Amino acid sequence: MMTDTARRTPGKIVLGHTNYGKSDIRLVKVFRNQERHEIKELRVDVSQEGDFTAAHVEGDNTDLMATDTMRNTVYALARDHLTTSAEAFGIELVRHFLEAAPRANRVSVRMIEYPWERIEAAGRPHEHSFVRGAGERMAEVTGDEAGNFGVEAGIDDLLVLKTTNSGWAGFLRDRFTTLPETDDRILSTVVTSRWSYGGATDLDFDGLWEGIRRRILESFTDHYSPSVQFTLHHMGKAVLESFPEVEWIHFSLPNRHHLLYDLERFGIENEGVVFHADAEPYGLIEGTVERSS
Numbered sequence: 230m231m232t233d234t235a236r237r238t239p240g241k242i243v244l245g246h247t248n249y250g251k252s253d254i255r256l257v258k259v260f261r262n263q264e265r266h267e268i269k270e271l272r273v274d275v276s277q278e279g280d281f282t283a284a285h286v287e288g289d290n291t292d293l294m295a296t297d298t299m300r301n302t303v304y305a306l307a308r309d310h311l312t313t314s315a316e317a318f319g320i321e322l323v324r325h326f327l328e329a330a331p332r333a334n335r336v337s338v339r340m341i342e343y344p345w346e347r348i349e350a351a352g353r354p355h356e357h358s359f360v361r362g363a364g365e366r367m368a369e370v371t372g373d374e375a376g377n378f379g380v381e382a383g384i385d386d387l388l389v390l391k392t393t394n395s396g397w398a399g400f401l402r403d404r405f406t407t408l409p410e411t412d413d414r415i416l417s418t419v420v421t422s423r424w425s426y427g428g429a430t431d432l433d434f435d436g437l438w439e440g441i442r443r444r445i446l447e448s449f450t451d452h453y454s455p456s457v458q459f460t461l462h463h464m465g466k467a468v469l470e471s472f473p474e475v476e477w478i479h480f481s482l483p484n485r486h487h488l489l490y491d492l493e494r495f496g497i498e499n500e501g502v503v504f505h506a507d508a509e510p511y512g513l514i515e516g517t518v519e520r521s522s
């Protein structure tokens with residue numbers, strides 16, 4: 230932290246950390262297989278770090294890759310290198326940029342993949358028509374000129390709910406506490422999760438992502454939840470126990486409160502049947518589950 234004295238003393242002014250790149254590159258690839266088409270839609274952000282001082286301080290752009298070139302590169306490499314997972318494509322892009330951009334010494338490629346699902350028409354999967362599914366897949370690859378890689382993946386916007394087997398009791402009560410305790414409530418959240426594969430670049434990223442998503446959903450269902458906090462740890466532990474490839478997993482879990490609507494005022498019984506889905510404010514429970522050495 231800067232002291233008051235340091236703030237007042239006029240000193241040398243220098244450039245701090247910088248990075249630059251192209252964001253929100255929207256890419257759709259159609260795989261024109263013989264019998265039926267496949268589709269992939271990605272939103273890609275490229276970011277380069279390195280020695281960009283001359284450009285910032287002297288206006289000298291020598292050896293600086295244009296962000297327009299970064300965008301073109303993403304589309305060009307997608308033609309042959311976007312064949313399996315977003316993670317594998319990200320690794321190719323990072324390798325390419327580290328080689329092609331002389332001033333970059335660290336590159337990150339962050340991708341959101343949108344889930345397109347095949348439409349069932351006339352009782353069978355259609356050859357070339359899709360409907361946008363729920364939830365998004367995230368992948369982020371970072372690499373540096375020393376050859377170190379880091380791969381992270383994640384899920385956004387996965388809305389889950391269970392109608393029982395959840396409660397919230399035993400919490401601190403003070404003079405501002407009005408909430409009653411309950412051992413039977415609706416538990417609902419929108420899962421945002423990120424996890425790390427460490428430096429591994431040769432994993433079955435598609436298989437892992439599907440498996441981890443399934444494990445998150447299963448472990449949401451399979452226990453009595455005394456709190457969102459407990460369920461966060463339970464889901465993280467389940468993923469780390471099932472997938473040794475995962476180093477840590479982070480969850481952001483908004484508590485989508487469902488409040489029993491008071492129908493007694495109208496002389497109508499309401500024993501866990503009619504709820505008000507409260508939009509805001511919401512509790513936000515966040516945390517990381519990791520391996521200890």
Ligand SMILES: O=c1[nH]c(=O)c2[nH]c(=O)[nH]c2[nH]1
Binds near residue numbers: 456457484512
């Ligand atoms: O699972 C919960 N965790 C909380 O921290 C909390 N706080 C609250 O009002 N309801 C809940 N539910």
